[in-house]
Amino acid sequence: MDELDSAIIRQLQLNARQTNRELARLVGIAPSTCLERVRSLVERGVIRGYHAEIAPAALNRRVEAFVSARLRPLSRPVIDGFKKALIDLPEVSAVFVVAGDDDFLIHVSARDLDHLHDFLIDRLSQRREVVSFRSQIIYESSQKHVLEGLPESARLRGEGS
16 A cells, blocks of 8 residues: 555545535546556455445434353354354344454444344344343443554564653
């Protein structure tokens, strides 16, 4: 990735719906060059998709929570199967395999607290591989929509100073 790729990515993060011609104008290159650069970013897996951000409440999802879960036996087939089964559930927004006391962090959303409780008891606790889980209700959230590359400085690695 060079500076031009970074500029294209920044502009797409700010507005992924802009035309190629507008994007090219903003980064100061020809539209044909811009199109080729964007295609290359997609092919290399730098750009993984284009998405619309939807308010959960607009989809009758007024309660959000993080659910931590521990599994046993801990093996690749169990982890992969659990991950696939969860992501297919309508209440699940994201699934993370994590290190530490818990094996998974699951972002879920529900109509209300009763729906969340039903999900935890009827869907999650019924899975044979789940040995324990705990939930944390999300009151508020903020999300960064524009990511920048992180510098490779000695200061950030704790060297020097």
